[in-house]
Amino acid sequence: MRYFDHCASTPPHEDVIVTLAEVMRMHYANPSSIHQAGADAGQLIERARALIAKQFGTKPEEWLFTSGGTESNNLAIKGAARKYANRGKHLITSAVEHASVYETFQQLEKEGFRVTYVPVDEQGAVSVQEVAAALTDETILVSVMHVNNEVGTVQPIAAIGALLASRPKTLFHVDAVQSIGKLPIDIKGWGIDLLSGSAHKVRGPKGVGILYVRAGVSLEPLLTGGEQEHGWRAGTSNTPAIIASAKAFRIAMEESGMMHEQYMALRERLTDHIAQMPELVLNSATERAHGAPHIVHFSYPGMKPEVIVHSLEQEGFIVSTKSACSSKDEKPSRVLMAMSNDHRRAASGIRVSFGHEHAISDIDALADAIRKTISGLKPLERRI
Incomplete structure (x- = not known):
C-alpha cells in the first residue's frame, strides 16, 4: 500500500521512534517535580525547547509545547484575543483556514468579537490589499495560515507581516502546520508574533504541538491548574514525546x-x-x-x-x-x-x-x- x-499524518522517522522509546524508558519522572529525576526530565525538555528555537532563529523562552496544532491554534487565537480585548474586539482571518482556526474565530464571535473573513481568489490566495482594507483601529489580531492544508496554496505571509509592521497593537498569528519542514519560514523577518506547528506532520509523534509567542506578547491560558509552559498551558509535560518531536522538527528543517x-x-x-x-x-x-x-x-x-x-x-x-x-x-x-x-x-x-x-x-x-x-x-x- x-x-x-x-x-493528515506522517510515518514517524526511525530515529524519532528510537528516541521516544529511550526517553520513555529512562525519564519517566514528572518534569515538574523537585527531585533529581524530575529535574533531569525538565532539563531534557528545556534542551528540546532550545533546539526548536535555534532552528527558527528565536529564543527558547518564546516557545511552548502543547498537545498539537489544534491546541496551538486555539491558544494563540483565543489567548491573544481575550488578553488584549481591552484594545479592541476586531479580528481578521481568511475564509480558507483550517477548522481549528476557523471555528475558533466563530466561537469568539459568540463572545462578542467581530471577525472579518477575508475572501480568496480562484487559487485560494489571500490578497494583502483585502487584509489592509479590513483593518480598523480596533483590530487586535490577524491570523492567516502559511500553507493551506487542503489545496496547498502558499499565502503572502511576508507581505502581510510588512503591512502590520507599523501596527504594534495588531498581533499576527500564522498557522504553519503544513509548511514547517516544507518551506522556509522567517519568523522575525516576517513580523510574526504567534506561530503554530505540529510534530506528527514532520514525522514526529502525535500529541505534541509547538507555539511561538514573541517576547513581550502575553496570552490568556486555556488550561489552568499548573505553572507549566510559562503558566500559559497547565498539565504534566509529555517528556518522551516532546524530546522525540524536537528531533523530528530538527531533521525536517535540516532536510x-x-x-x-x-x-x-x-x-x-x-x-x-x-x-x-x-x-x-x-x-x-x-x-x-x-x-x-x-x-x-x-x-x-x-x-x-x-x-x-x-x-x-x-x-x-x-x-x-x-x-x-x-x-x-x-x-x-x-x-x-x-x-x-x-x-x-x-x-x-x-x-x-x-x-x-x-x-x-x-x-x-x-x-x-x-x-x-x-x-x-x-x-x-x-x-x-
Whole structure:
C-alpha cells in the first residue's frame, strides 16, 4: 500500500521512534517535580525547547509545547484575543483556514468579537490589499495560515507581516502546520508574533504541538491548574514525546532544502498527468511560488470523493478528500467553495500529499490508478 496522505499524518522517522522509546524508558519522572529525576526530565525538555528555537532563529523562552496544532491554534487565537480585548474586539482571518482556526474565530464571535473573513481568489490566495482594507483601529489580531492544508496554496505571509509592521497593537498569528519542514519560514523577518506547528506532520509523534509567542506578547491560558509552559498551558509535560518531536522538527528543517526539489518534481509530474485527464479539475495553484511542493488537489465534478478514495485504495493507494479533521463531513469543502463557489467541484475534491519515501515511479503508478479509477467510475458519474 502506497501512502499519499502526509498532510493528515506522517510515518514517524526511525530515529524519532528510537528516541521516544529511550526517553520513555529512562525519564519517566514528572518534569515538574523537585527531585533529581524530575529535574533531569525538565532539563531534557528545556534542551528540546532550545533546539526548536535555534532552528527558527528565536529564543527558547518564546516557545511552548502543547498537545498539537489544534491546541496551538486555539491558544494563540483565543489567548491573544481575550488578553488584549481591552484594545479592541476586531479580528481578521481568511475564509480558507483550517477548522481549528476557523471555528475558533466563530466561537469568539459568540463572545462578542467581530471577525472579518477575508475572501480568496480562484487559487485560494489571500490578497494583502483585502487584509489592509479590513483593518480598523480596533483590530487586535490577524491570523492567516502559511500553507493551506487542503489545496496547498502558499499565502503572502511576508507581505502581510510588512503591512502590520507599523501596527504594534495588531498581533499576527500564522498557522504553519503544513509548511514547517516544507518551506522556509522567517519568523522575525516576517513580523510574526504567534506561530503554530505540529510534530506528527514532520514525522514526529502525535500529541505534541509547538507555539511561538514573541517576547513581550502575553496570552490568556486555556488550561489552568499548573505553572507549566510559562503558566500559559497547565498539565504534566509529555517528556518522551516532546524530546522525540524536537528531533523530528530538527531533521525536517535540516532536510527541507533537499526535499523541496524532490517534492516539486513529484508535484509537477502529477499535475502534468492530471492535465491529461479531462474529467479532472486541478485545484492547486500551478505556479511554483504559489503552491506548496508536497500537495496536489483535484476534483472530479459529479463524483463523490469517498468513492474515488476507496477505489484508489483497492488499487493500493491511500489518498484523502480534505482535512482529516473534516474528512467525515459530507458537506462540500468550505475551502473550494471560497475559491470557486462551484458546488460540484467543491463536493468532489481529492488531496494527494507526498512524503520522503516517494519517487517519480510512485507518481506514475498513482496516475495510472487514477486513470483506471476514472474509467471504471465514469458510467456511474451522473448516478452517484
